[in-house]
Amino acid sequence: MKRAHLFAAAVLAALLAGTAHAGDTLAKAAAAGKVVFAYRESSVPFSYLAGVDQPVGFSVDLSKAILAEVKKQTGKPGLEVGWQAVTSANRIPLLVNGTIDLECGSTTNNSARAKEVDFAINHFYTGTRLLVKKSAGIKDWADLKGRKVAITTGTTNMQVVRRYNDDKGLGIEIVSTKDHADAALLVEAGRADAFAMDDILLFGLKANAKDPAALEVVGESLQVEPYACMVRKDDPKFKALVDGVITGLMKSGEFARLYDKWFLQPIPPKNQAIGLPMSKELQDNIKSPSDKPAT
Incomplete structure (x- = not known):
């Protein structure tokens, strides 16, 4: 005992x-x-x-x-x-x-x-902007009306874009992804029209993409964080x-x-x-x- x-x-x-x-x-x-x-x-x-x-x-x-x-x-x-x-x-x-x-x-x-x-x-x-294919003709948020936008789950960008989408009535379809590379791949494969994320991360992903020249970072920065x-x-x-x-x-x-x-x-x-x-x-x-x- x-x-x-x-x-x-x-x-x-x-x-x-x-x-x-x-x-x-x-x-x-x-x-x-x-x-x-x-x-x-x-x-x-x-x-x-x-x-x-x-x-x-x-x-x-x-x-x-x-x-x-x-x-x-x-x-x-x-x-x-x-x-x-x-x-x-x-x-x-x-x-x-x-x-x-x-x-x-x-x-x-x-x-x-x-x-x-x-x-x-x-x-x-940084601020929330968009990674798109140059051939998509997307230059700003208004061009995404009714289109698919990939966003990484658990990010502040998800909240920012949802709020902007509601305020502007764009009817954007948000596609959630596990991580940034997954979202970028959806854009490259044509399964999403844009990837909304911190602009610096988009520049980094673009620089390391299979074909950097086919991609561009566009759009007004929604907010600085x-x-x-x-x-x-x-x-x-x-x-x-x-x-x-x-x-x-x-x-x-x-x-x-x-x-x-x-x-x-x-x-x-x-x-x-x-x-x-x-x-x-x-x-x-x-x-x-x-x-x-x-x-």
């Missing part, structure tokens, strides 16, 4: 320790000797696969800089990092339940999501670490160098350059870093 009580006490102590670490990412990492960072499979040029299980991109480089600081603050230079693929639909649940410890991809920082997670300093600004890395809610120590790393990169000039690397220079896998200069919104945010959400 005594042995059973001791065993029960040990199990309870372990559970309490796990609970204590649940809201403290640094303590969790130090105890496990490992952190798990998320990546996207087709969010070019932020986070995507350039080979089998080889995530690369602007946000992946930010994640690696954050990893270096985690190793420093935990005093564990040999800390292991695991990379977990996520989608637009499961990225928040996997962060909340502790499967991943950081999500740096192409996630919009908005007030609705901030009820479940916390956001670090904004690191990009900031991207930011997600951390678990109520973990101010880890948010401060992530904010400190990103702000430090901005002040040192390393952030601008990374921007040049991923947005202006040729990138894998096809060594095509996206060719998108830094926006005024991002330049302003480098001067005065902010984690302000989209309205």
